[in-house]
Amino acid sequence: xxxxxxxxxxxxxxxxxxxxxxxxxxxxxxxxxxxxxxxxxxxxxxxxxxxxxxxxxxxxxxxxxxxxxxxxxxxxxxxxxxxxxxxxxxxxxxxxxxxxxxxxxxxxxxxxxxxxxxxxxxxxxxxxxxxxxxxxxxxxxxxxxxxxxxxxxxxxxxxxxxxxxxxxxxxxxxxxxxxxxxxxxxxxxxxxxxxxxxxxxxxxxxxxxxxxxxxxxxxxxxxxxxxxxxxxxxxxxxxxxxxxxxxxxxxxxxxxxxxxxxxxxxxxxx
Amino acid sequence: xxxxxxxxxxxxxxxxxxxxxxxxxxxxxxxxxxxxxxxxxxxxxxxxxxxxxxxxxxxxxxxxxxxxxxxxxxxxxxxxxxxxxxxxxxxxxxxxxxxxxxxxxxxxxxxxxxxxxxxxxxxxxxxxxxxxxxxxxxxxxxxxxxxxxxxxxxxxxxxxxxxxxxxxxxx
Numbered sequence: 001x002x003x004x005x006x007x008x009x010x011x012x013x014x015x016x017x018x019x020x021x022x023x024x025x026x027x028x029x030x031x032x033x034x035x036x037x038x039x040x041x042x043x044x045x046x047x048x049x050x051x052x053x054x055x056x057x058x059x060x061x062x063x064x065x066x067x068x069x070x071x072x073x074x075x076x077x078x079x080x081x082x083x084x085x086x087x088x089x090x091x092x093x094x095x096x097x098x099x100x101x102x103x104x105x106x107x108x109x110x111x112x113x114x115x116x117x118x119x120x121x122x123x124x125x126x127x128x129x130x131x132x133x134x135x136x137x138x139x140x141x142x143x144x145x146x147x148x149x150x151x152x153x154x155x156x157x158x159x160x161x162x163x164x165x166x167x168x169x170x171x172x173x174x175x176x177x178x179x180x181x182x183x184x185x186x187x188x189x190x191x192x193x194x195x196x197x198x199x200x201x202x203x204x205x206x207x208x209x210x211x212x213x214x215x216x217x218x219x220x221x222x223x224x225x226x227x228x229x230x231x232x233x234x235x236x237x238x239x240x241x242x243x244x245x246x247x248x249x250x251x252x253x254x255x256x257x258x259x260x261x262x263x264x265x266x267x268x269x270x
Numbered sequence: 271x272x273x274x275x276x277x278x279x280x281x282x283x284x285x286x287x288x289x290x291x292x293x294x295x296x297x298x299x300x301x302x303x304x305x306x307x308x309x310x311x312x313x314x315x316x317x318x319x320x321x322x323x324x325x326x327x328x329x330x331x332x333x334x335x336x337x338x339x340x341x342x343x344x345x346x347x348x349x350x351x352x353x354x355x356x357x358x359x360x361x362x363x364x365x366x367x368x369x370x371x372x373x374x375x376x377x378x379x380x381x382x383x384x385x386x387x388x389x390x391x392x393x394x395x396x397x398x399x400x401x402x403x404x405x406x407x408x409x410x411x412x413x414x415x416x417x418x419x420x421x422x423x424x425x426x427x428x429x430x431x432x433x434x435x436x437x438x439x440x441x
Contacts, residue, residue: 034351037342156356179352268348 026060026262027239028101028150029053029207033178033266035093035154042152044077044101046087052239053207053264055086060148062087064104068161070097070154097158098178103148106168108254112136125251143249143257145169150264153178166194169242169261174227180267185231189222190242190261196226200242204230207237232267240265290381290417291440294326296398297433300372307403308369309431310343312350313377315386318393322354324386325365326379332368346401349409374433381417389416400431410435417441 028046035042045053046060059082069075077089093099108128110121114136121131132139145168157178164170174187190197204218220228222242232238243260250257298309313327328350331340341360345351360366364385379386393415401407408431412424418439425436 032345034345034356035342036344036351036356040342181352270349 024048024050024057025052025239025241026103026146026148027053027264028060028103028148029237029264030091030101030150030152030266033150033152034268035152040093040154041090042093043088043090044150046089046103046148047085049085051210052205053237054210057085059083059085059087060103062089062103065089066102066104067091068100068102070095070099070158070160072160072163075099091152093152093154096155098151098153098161100161101150101152103146105144105146108141108143108251110139110141112139128251128253139253141249141251141254143251143254144259145257146260146262148262151177164191164194166191168193169197169244169259170194171240171261171263177263177265180232180265181270182232182235182267183270185229186265187227187229189226190228191226192244192246192259193248196224197222197242197244198224198226200226200244202228202230202240202242204238204240206234207239235267235269238265238267239263289383292379292381292386292396293438293440294377294379294396295374295434295436296377297374297428297435298370298372298400299428299431299433301402301405303405305404307405308371309400309402309405310340310347310369311398311400312347312355313396313398314350314354315389316353316395316397318395320353323389323394324379325354325358325362326385327367327377328355328358328360328362328365329367329369332366343401343403346403346407347399348401348407349397350399391417396437398428398432398435400428402431406430408432412437414439 026048028044031043045055046062047055048058048060049056062080062082065077067075067077077091080089091099107122107124110132112119112132114133123131147168147170157176162173164172170191172189172191174189180186190200200222202220202222205215209215218230220230222228239262241262245256245258247255248257249255311329314325315323317323330344333340344355347355382388396412396414397409399409408428410426410428410432412426412435414424418441420441422439425434427434
C-alpha cells in the first residue's frame with residue numbers, strides 16, 4: 001500500500017474512532033513544560049500508540065503541526081524528523097510565556113465499495129468531488145476534526161496562545177495549564193466551535209501504562225458552561241481526551257462530523 | 271539650629287527604637303555522593319493564601335553561560351518557581367546569590383528593610399526550598415504569626431536536602 005495512504009488511514013483510525021474506547025492514542029510529549037534561562041529549547045515526541053507514552057504503533061504526521069508563540073504568532077519547529085514509530089521536533093522558546101503546540105487535523109473520510117472491494121479515502125472538500133469514482137457503492141462520507149495539543153511555558157505563563165480558534169473541540173485552561181500539581185484541582189473549559197461544550201465526558205490517563213496492570217482512567221463530565229475539573233492523584237504526564245460527534249459536517253455529501261480533542265499535560269509534585 | 275534639628279530627625283528616622291527582625295538559620299547538609307553539586311535554594315514568606323509576601327533569597331549558579339547564568343535550572347525549585355520565582359526579573363539585589371556549600375547559614379531580615387519590607391499583621395509561612403542537580407529536592411515550612419510581642423523561636427528539620435532550619439522572631 002502507498003505509504004502516504006497508509007499513514008492517513010492509521011491517522012484516521014486514531015483520531016476518528018468515535019465515542020467507543022480508542023484503541024490507539026495520538027499524543028505529543030514535550031521534554032519539559034516549564035523552562036527558563038537565556039535560550040531554552042524543548043524537544044517533543046509525537047506518536048500514535050497503545051501504551052502511554054511509548055511509541056509502539058505509528059509516528060504522528062507533523063504536516064499539520066502549528067506552534068503558537070506567547071505573542072500569538074506562529075513559531076517554526078526545528079530539527080523535525082519522522083521515524084517509524086515516532087516523530088520528533090525541537091522548539092526554541094525565544095519568547096517569555098506559554099507556547100501551544102497543536103496537531104490540527106480537519107478533513108473528510110470516505111468509505112465506499114468499488115467492484116466488490118472496500119475502499120477508503122481521506123482528503124479535503126475540494127478533492128471530494130473527483131476522489132470517489134463513478135460506480136462506487138455504499139459511499140459514506142464523514143467529516144473529522146481533531147486537535148492534539150501540549151503546552152510549554154518559558155518563565156511566567158501567559159494566555160495569548162491559548163485563545164481558541166473557534167473551530168472544532170478545543171480546551172481553554174481556567175486554572176493554568178503548565179502549572180498543574182498533584183492533589184490540586186485543575187479546571188478547564190471545553191469548547192465546541194468556540195462555544196461551551198456541555199455534557200461531554202473527559203477522560204485522563206497517566207503515562208507509564210506499561211508499568212501497571214490497569215489504565216486507571218479518570219473521568220469528568222463537562223457542565224453547562226463546558227467546564228470540568230480534574231484532581232491529579234500523582235505527578236506525571238497525563239493524556240486528556242474528549243470526543244463527540246455532530247451533524248455540522250460542512251459539506252453536503254457528509255452528514256456527520258467526528259470531533260476529538262487531546263492534550264498532554266504535565267503534573268508536578270507539590 | 272535648623273541644621274541640627276534636621277540631623278536629629280534623620281538620626282531618629284534611621285534608628286528606630288528596636289526594629290523587628292527575623293533571624294534565620296539554614297543548614298545545608300553534607301551529602302555522601304559521588305557526584306555533588308551545591309543545591310539551588312530559595313527562601314520566601316507566604317501569606318495564608320500562599321501568595322508571596324517577601325522574596326528573601328535565591329541561591330543559584332552565577333556563572334555566565336550560554337544558557338543564562340544558571341537560570342536555566344531555576345524551575346527545579348518547583349514551588350518557588352510556581353509561587354513567584356518566575357515573576358522575578360533576576361538578579362534581584364539582596365535576594366540573588368551564589369550557591370552555598372554544605373554548612374550553616376545565618377540570615378537576618380529587618381522589618382521595613384529590603385528584602386523583607388514591611389509585613390502587615392497576619393499569618394505567614396517561611397518557606398525554604400532546596401533542589402540539587404542529580405540529587406533531590408526538599409521544602410521546609412515554618413508557619414508564624416506576625417508581629418510578635420516577645421521573641422519567638424521556631425524550628426524544623428529537613429531530612430534530605432536541608433538540615434535544621436530555625437527562625438527567631440524578634441519584636
